[in-house]
Amino acid sequence: MNEEVKAALEEYPYLKGLNVLFVSREEFDAFESGEKVKVDYDLKFSKDLLRKILSNDYYYSYVEDLLANRESEFILTYPIFGDTGTTVRYSKKDLIFGLIDYVDSNQVSQEERERFDHLKSLVSLRSMKEKYKDYVFPIVIDGSLYEIKGEDLIAVLELDVDDFDNLCFNDDIREFRGMPKEQIIYAAGQFVKRTKINDSYILPEEINDRIDDILSNQIIDLESVNFQADRIDEQYEQIHVDDGLKKRILEGMDPNFTDLEKAIYIYIMMCKTLTYDEEYYAVGQKGPATEKHKQREYIEEINIDHNEVVCFEFDLIYSKLLHELGITFHLDSKSFDGEYGEAHADITFRCGKYMCLADSVTSILKGDMYNAKTGKKLVGLKCLNKNFTTQEEFNNQLRKVYSYIRERDTKRRPLDEIVAEYRETTDSITPIPFVERLEILLEKAREADFATMDDYSYIMDLRKIMFTEAERDNNVGLTILRDPNPRKGDKVAVPVILFTINEKSFYDEDVEDQYFLYRPHESLRKVSAVEVLDMLAYGKLDFIREEDSDKIEIPGITDTRGNRGGRR
Amino acid sequence: MIEKLRKINDELIEKNKDNQELLKKQNLIHEMLDFDDLFFRINVEDAYGILRDLGFEENQLKEVYLKLIDKKNY
Structure with missing residues (x-):
């Protein structure tokens, strides 16, 4: 510990109770202005800070204690007039990502390597499971208090895609580990939110995906749990x-x-x-x-x-x-x-x-x-x-x-019955060319703003009245995907529509499929198969559910085996 | 727009009251037009048929139909 910092902590002993890493102002400024290790677009570290974490006992012991024993994040600051100065903060997970990048691209000593391995083990899945295996999570669900074992909640998070799907959608399965399935899945999501394990530990991608599935409410809708549960309006x-x-x-x-x-x-x-x-x-x-x-x-x-x-x-x-x-x-x-x-x-x-x-x-x-x-x-x-x-x-x-x-109220006959009778009495119904019907659909899609879910329902309903079922299966595809980085507004993600069009058939090798992409508040845009593949590959577009990539076929883009690139 | 079709249909019912075949067809159209969401429930070819039977010219069909299925009517 720097002498200046030592002196400040002696003068203001209450600062010792703060869970921060104090350095001198001079050191802090040097970190800020020095060479950086860039892990991601918005995640950068001072290279010198990372080096000191592995080589300096004072820094190392703070980080080790943080990762092993504390729920908070890494906070670096300097003492100033009995208070803290500007802070630099990282989640535990991000800090380890920084150290990984540093170790991968710099020469480190044997001791530094061992320290790094030890710190990394403190945020591993194994560490997390060890920490929470005997933990009991109290949660109120719809007015009842439950105390759920940590290992049961972790078991929900560790379910593979098929098992999680089965749990969510198989009506014959009502319980998981002795609890109603909706409640334990909801509790698993709240467990993650409360403990912040996804920020504190480096978890496998499958578990992170499971956490996203649960918290987004897009796979299984648990948003209503506890909604109005404690309201008593008399x-x-x-x-x-x-x-x-x-x-x-x-x-x-x-x-x-x-x-x-x-x-x-x-x-x-x-x-x-x-x-x-x-x-x-x-x-x-x-x-x-x-x-x-x-x-x-x-x-x-x-x-x-x-x-x-x-x-x-x-x-x-x-x-x-x-x-x-x-x-x-x-x-x-x-x-x-x-x-x-x-x-x-x-x-x-x-x-x-x-x-x-x-x-x-x-x-x-x-x-x-x-x-x-x-x-x-x-x-x-x-x-x-x-x-x-x-x-x-x-x-x-x-x-x-x-x-x-x-x-x-109007005592009307069912519409289907009236239409059937009308068809028999008129000669005025004639086939309309595919291209003309397609023009109508795309024109309406261009006009729609897609500000609300009603707009998506509107376009889907128009597709049904423009095209027969066979045509919808073979000539005019509509897939709803997710844009996880919407350009406008403050939404985390928005649905987008991808039209796939082939006047002959998606299964005809001689005629290429055409693609039109619609994002909310933007014009309908023609895109190529390559663009769609790139957007899916680089996360600019995604399936609403991860497992949809194996189940939803976008003609010419994915087949049902989840192979990108399709049949062509 | 659908109100305009109903008016045309009423006039055609009056005009064809002595022609059973045409009257029957217009009465069926009258029944269908009673559904405010008719044009979101029937296919486009049936819709064009109705518009032809109401007297719209071939070159008017698409324009009228686009108005009928406009988002504000959904």
């Missing part, structure tokens, strides 16, 4: 919903609907049955005329003939009906103190894996109390999950229930 207990109103809302609901479909049905029927209070609107939502709405008891006066409501009244009635379905929810008033009746309110609720938002008054004139009555698209009922599949499943159920209600 306002609904204080109100009574008119029996005639309740009957109107609930009658005709298909008893075979899932819980989510029932929640959707109730929302839509409430929007169709109730209307926004025009007096409340006319007075600008303030003044004496609004006072009655601040009393929860006023809800008892709302019925089929007196059906005017405002947002928080709608939400309170909805929450009462959701409670009867056993659905947990939270009423969210936008007033600064959360008081009922003081500001706009909406409701979030959880139904199984779905996290939902219901806002019947996104706009007084164009909200869902208008949309549902006129058969327009609903805008206030949304899925909050980030998982693409979950969102699509939610939207499918929303469309199903909405169509059910609309077709029931």
Whole structure:
């Protein structure tokens, strides 16, 4: 230890309690300005610092203690007037990467090599497993406390791709190591987040991939775990919903609907049955005329003939009906103190894996109390999950229930039946050339901004109505991939669409496939097979799931054996 | 746009009320147009057929169809 540092620590002994590596200001500045070892684009180390870690006892013992015993990161600083100066920080894992690069490209002594090997062993998978094998991880999941063995959580992380897939998607498997599988997978993700093992240890790529799979919620959607679990909203207990109103809302609901479909049905029927209070609107939502709405008891006066409501009244009635379905929810008033009746309110609720938002008054004139009555698209009922599949499943159920209600109310025949009859009565249906249909699809893809998941659903639906199933299999492919480095916005990753087009057939060796790539907020771009292969090889594009590379075939790019380069 | 088609269809129903064959066809179109999301549910060839039966010229079909399947109608 430098004498200057020693003196500072004696003068300010509380600094000794900080888990940092103190050096003198002069040494610190020399590290900052000296030669660097560049591990990655944004990961650089002072070469002299790395050398001292292996050669200097003071530096070495700090790092050894850090890696063996502490949860924090490496912090280098200097003492200044009883405080710390500027700091340089690295995660334990990054520090070892720096030492690896240093040792690989510099001559080191035998002792330095042994020290390096020892430090590296402290962040190995073996070390991690040794540390956590007897560890018990306490976690609350949906209101219940669990204490899970570290070795069981690590076992989840060590599952290979096929076993993890099987665990996630095989409905016959309900448990893993004695726990419901969703809960232990969720707990494994929380274990990683809490212990930061992926920053503290150098783990095999397969385990890092598993961690990404779990935390991204894109393989198995666990985002809803603990959502609303600790919320207790009891306002609904204080109100009574008119029996005639309740009957109107609930009658005709298909008893075979899932819980989510029932929640959707109730929302839509409430929007169709109730209307926004025009007096409340006319007075600008303030003044004496609004006072009655601040009393929860006023809800008892709302019925089929007196059906005017405002947002928080709608939400309170909805929450009462959701409670009867056993659905947990939270009423969210936008007033600064959360008081009922003081500001706009909406409701979030959880139904199984779905996290939902219901806002019947996104706009007084164009909200869902208008949309549902006129058969327009609903805008206030949304899925909050980030998982693409979950969102699509939610939207499918929303469309199903909405169509059910609309077709029931209008007493219409099924559309398929009408179209079949129409085809028999007309001579006006003729084949449309493939190229013309393709032009329409690509033109619409160029126009779409892909700002939301609805836009992806839109293009996928257009592809279905433009092309037969055989054509979709053989001539017009659509693959959703992931861009892990989106150019715009603050998202970690965004989905992108890759079209594969071949007028003859993907399996025809004489005609090359054509590729069009669509990224959100950018124009549709024609790309070559080589460009696509490069983007996949260098991580500029990726499959949503790692194992999809073995299962999803991009014609001319990957075959189902995961071999890049395809058939040509 | 679909409202315009409904209006055309209503006029054709009135015009063809003495021609059973044409009336039947227009009535079927009337039933189909009752679905707001019709053009996102039927294939493009059926859609073109409907537009022809409503009296659109061949060179208008694509333009009208593009409007019907515009994202704002989805």
